Amino acid sequence: MEPIIKVVNVNKSFGNLHVLKDVSFTVERGEAVVVIGTSGCGKTTLLRCLNFLNEYDSGEIYIDGELLGYKKVNGKLHRRSEEEIAKSREEVGIVFQSFNLFPHMTVLENIILSPTYVRKIEKKKAIETAKELLDRVGLLDKLDEHPVRLSGGQQQRVAIARALAMQPKIMLFDEVTSALDPELVGEVLAVMKQLAKSGMTMVIVTHEMHFAKDVANRIIFMDDGRIVEQGSPKEVLSTPKSGRLQAFLKRFTEDYFL
């Protein structure tokens, strides 16, 4: 079966800064892939390319067989229209480091907004689904609260529920616990672990090495815009092959025990 994500020779620059350099990899359906690397290595940029929030300059990204963001016309890449791009984002959910909940709406309204207006789901049904999702993340009682009343961990779990409400094929996570107080990290990771177990395809950028070891089917290590090593958690974390990965992991074993 075709991989659900196929990235081929992707490059991305911001002005003179060449951030992604010929990046290629695939993700199979149901896989949980964790991307690790030093800050500035391009992992967040890569993640944001997967739902075209960052527009990649060259190469190809296929989401479930369809070319993302561009159309191939006579061999040349033409940028798709805004409607087509918006439509492709319905299938890829993302959770951000800074939650990005809509502060002027309640938790429930946050979750049902896009399903009702974009997927045109009937409001009653959307509310039902929202309640189920909130229950899954353990926040059903916070239905009518505004985000400002919730802790960071709670807001992040709502953000996950909001993304899941669109019933995406893929979920992206961009350092979703980095902005949280340490005590709140666990509740979010628990939700993510559960999600991975249920078979969701996930691409996760994180610093949480224990989580990676526990949940990832595959770990990708990036450095300076390129994929340096990838493999199973055991391969990558316990027996790193490249010098750069060894140096990177050394920092973690000094603080944690892997």
Place this chain on the structure above:
Amino acid sequence: MPTFHFDYLIIERNLPLFLKGLIVTIEISAVASVATLIWGLILLFFRISKRKIFYWPAMGYIEFVRNVPVLIQMYIIYFGLPSLGLTFSSFVCGAMALTIQNGGYMAEIFRGAVESISTSQYESGFALGMRRFLVMRKIILPQALKSAIPSMISQFILLLKDSSLASSIAVVELTHIGKLLTERSAATYEVFITIAIIYIVVSSIMSLALDYYERKVRVLR
């Protein structure tokens, strides 16, 4: 919709008049700006003083000029003062009203600038044995006033536009020229389009000067 017809001739013939009006506008604005600076500084001392006898009158004054239209302030001075025995020329009345109004805003600009100076500056001064007034004079104010220059220039641009109100107390500045010309010629909107363009050009020049200054200062920082 009637055709738009622009009588260039009348404008051309009266260019000297427009120029005269512009000069008076610049004169009254310049005089009022300088006076505003001085008056604003004086008000500042009252405004930031810890002593209630200085603080409250300053606050009252500033609230007054903020909540009463400039035009009324002008009328009080031009029409009202003579009945108390104080008569000034219309130019002076206009300049006074502009100074009174903008002095209040200027004091607030200065206050904001002074408050933005970090307390460590005060502490350094006190640590060197300097008293509060000296610290203000030599350390705080120079820095505060320098950082306030962009806001000050913005306020002067507003002042220039407010000077148009002096036309209603018989100051023959640019807007008044407009009133005169519409009365004695057939041109109406042509006159005011020209006047509008002149104001836009002048305020643009001032804004550009402001941008230039800000860029110069930013680079140095």
Place this chain on the structure above:
Amino acid sequence: MFSLFVGTFPHLAKGAVNTLYFSAVCLILGLVIGILSGILSVIPSKIIRGIIFAYIYLIRGIPLLVLLFLTYYMLPLFGIDLNAGIAAAASISIYTGAFISEIIRAAINSLPGGQTDAAKSLGMEYWLYMRKVIVPQALRQSLPPIVNIALMCIKFTALISIISVNDLTLAGKEMSEVTLKPFHIYAEVALIYFIFCFSLSRLGLYLEKRLHYVH
């Protein structure tokens, strides 16, 4: 002196009511113009952004009084007979609208980029997320500054007396000519304006405190 104030008060009160009424009309029209152009000033179309920029630049570059006269004399070009009231309402609304536009624009731009990131990621298109996510938040944030604009609007309306539209200032002019005590009359007028504007400024401060609590 007291009898002076009491005697002139009815006439001044009528003028004051006119001033408030006029200010309200201009504020409402100004809000419509301002909110629309504030939103248009951030949309992806360069042409429309340019038009709005030109509008703001030109309007804020001239004194309100000049705009007032200009509007008055340009009315015939639009097929309207010279009418000071219409010119006054139009020019003050347009002028107020320019200020409101800048406030809305600043509010929209001050929202964190993550809001549009999240909205786009949920598959929302531009006008949907402008309508549901961006503009509601921008409006909420703009409320205290807009109360300040309402205050400015009341002060703006004092100018309409110059083209003989009935308001508090014109009433003051008339009373001072009748009583020959201009200082007292204009002081009284100043007091009335002060009460109106000061109340609005307190309202603005109250709103700012309340909104900060919620968000």
